Amino acid sequence: MRRIAMLTLAAVVVAAAAKAQTGGAPAAATVDTAAAKAGIDSLRTRFIRMQLAGDTGIVSLYTDDATVDLYGVPRAKGKAAIAAATKMDFGMRKYTVSEINPIATTVRTNDAGSQIGTYHGMHDVKGKKDHEWGRYVVGFMKGSDGNWRVSYIMAFPDSTKVEK
Amino acid sequence: MSARRLYSLLALAAVIGACAKKAEETAAAPPAVDSAAVRAAIADAWQRWIAADTAGNVAALAAMWGDSARADIRGMPPIMGRAAAQAAFQTMFKDGKVNAESVTPDMTIPISNDLVYQNGNYTETVTTKGKTATDYGRYALALHKDTDGQWRWAYVMAFADSTVPKK
Numbered sequence: 001m002r003r004i005a006m007l008t009l010a011a012v013v014v015a016a017a018a019k020a021q022t023g024g025a026p027a028a029a030t031v032d033t034a035a036a037k038a039g040i041d042s043l044r045t046r047f048i049r050m051q052l053a054g055d056t057g058i059v060s061l062y063t064d065d066a067t068v069d070l071y072g073v074p075r076a077k078g079k080a081a082i083a084a085a086t087k088m089d090f091g092m093r094k095y096t097v098s099e100i101n102p103i104a105t106t107v108r109t110n111d112a113g114s115q116i117g118t119y120h121g122m123h124d125v126k127g128k129k130d131h132e133w134g135r136y137v138v139g140f141m142k143g144s145d146g147n148w149r150v151s152y153i154m155a156f157p158d159s160t161k162v163e164k
Numbered sequence: 165m166s167a168r169r170l171y172s173l174l175a176l177a178a179v180i181g182a183c184a185k186k187a188e189e190t191a192a193a194p195p196a197v198d199s200a201a202v203r204a205a206i207a208d209a210w211q212r213w214i215a216a217d218t219a220g221n222v223a224a225l226a227a228m229w230g231d232s233a234r235a236d237i238r239g240m241p242p243i244m245g246r247a248a249a250q251a252a253f254q255t256m257f258k259d260g261k262v263n264a265e266s267v268t269p270d271m272t273i274p275i276s277n278d279l280v281y282q283n284g285n286y287t288e289t290v291t292t293k294g295k296t297a298t299d300y301g302r303y304a305l306a307l308h309k310d311t312d313g314q315w316r317w318a319y320v321m322a323f324a325d326s327t328v329p330k331k
Contacts, residue, residue: 067271069283069302071238071323075270108275116236116319135236137304137321139281152271154283154304156238156323 029110036107039148040115040140047150048098051121054090059083063141063151071134071156096129097122100136111142119155129163195277202274206282206307209315214265220257226250230308230316238323260292267303278309279318286322301325 043061050058059082062068068076068085076082102117116137123130136155142148209228216224226246235243243249269284283304290297303322309315 067283069304071325075302116234116321135242135321137236137319152283152304154302154321156321158238 031107031110033107036110036113036142036148037105039142039146040105040107040113043140043148043150044100044102048100051095051098054094056083056087056090059086061149063143063149066150067152069152069154093123093125093130095121096124097131113140113148114138115140118158131161131163132157133160134158197274197277199274202277202280203272205309205315206272206280209307210267214267217262217265220261222250222253222257225253228314228316230310230318233317234319235317236321260290262288262290263296264289280307281305282307285325299324 047058047061049055050061059079062079062082064079065077066079066082068082070076070085073085076085097120099120100117101119102115104117105113105115107113114137116135119132119134119136121132123132134155134157136153138150138154139152140148141151213225213228215221216228226249229246229249231246233245233249235249237243240252243252265286265288267284267286269282271281271283273281275281281304283302286299286301286303288299288301290299301322301324303320305317305321306319307315308318
């Protein structure tokens with residue numbers, strides 16, 4: 001369960017991010033890749049800030065129907081489940097370091113994208129410090145309010161270390 | 165639970181990034197997505213994958229792997245490209261055999277007529293050096309259709325799920 005959080009951010013997946021285009025074919029809009037990446041970068045910055053603050057309001061950075069697949073914890077679907085998992089995680093440990101390092105960011109449309117990358121977190125768990133390094137894939141969507149959110153995330157730790 | 169096994173399963177592929185064509189310029193109107201056809205394609209791909217995996221058919225597995233596909237499997241370094249995937253398959257089958265494998269999709273999202281995302285759960289029963297074990301895990305995958313009309317793994321992430329006890 002500890003793992004959870006850390007992972008955090010990650011982001012893509014696959015899925016969510018994507019709105020399936022099932023209807024007819026309206027004219028395609030020009031994709032402003034730079035703007036989308038800026039929005040996604042901003043999301044990452046806010047995510048890290050809220051994680052370090054232990055702010056359970058971090059759930060607002062997920063879409064209403066987001067899915068979270070984190071190693072060590074059951075799949076969480078929807079904001080209520082994600083909020084519960086986040087509350088538990090933040091209650092168990094304090095994030096003292098949160099680093100999210102994208103490897104590749106793909107912007108598919110002006111409101112959907114994905115990313116893979118690595119993360120590093122350091123926590124204070126009842127006086128003991130631990131580090132966690134891992135990989136993630138995330139899906140993003142931009143809401144009607146103009147804010148980018150995580151629609152899907154899968155992440156797992158590659159290694160952990162406890163400092164004595 | 166070995167990470168290597170997962171790999172096998174996985175199958176998935178591409179990443180995110182890779183498969184996605186950057187749509188930086190204005191594009192012509194995209195064609196309507198035939199979601200039923202795309203879903204049928206990924207289901208078919210999984211069937212072929214499982215058949216090849218349980219047969220230990222490295223060539224068939226490699227043929228389903230995109231040229232630049234990436235796999236992020238817990239316990240293994242990133243696997244980049246078909247050659248690396250084929251080498252991993254060969255190593256895996258040298259020591260063990262996949263007896264049974266199944267996938268249960270959670271979400272399947274047709275992005276276009278040549279790209280689909282899926283996440284879900286898998287099980288894999290493997291015999292390695294006389295010992296048989298079953299892994300339970302989760303995966304996220306991107307599958308894309310190449311110019312030859314074949315659907316291939318573009319990206320996959322997977323890990324054995326520690327929340328499901330082994331029997």
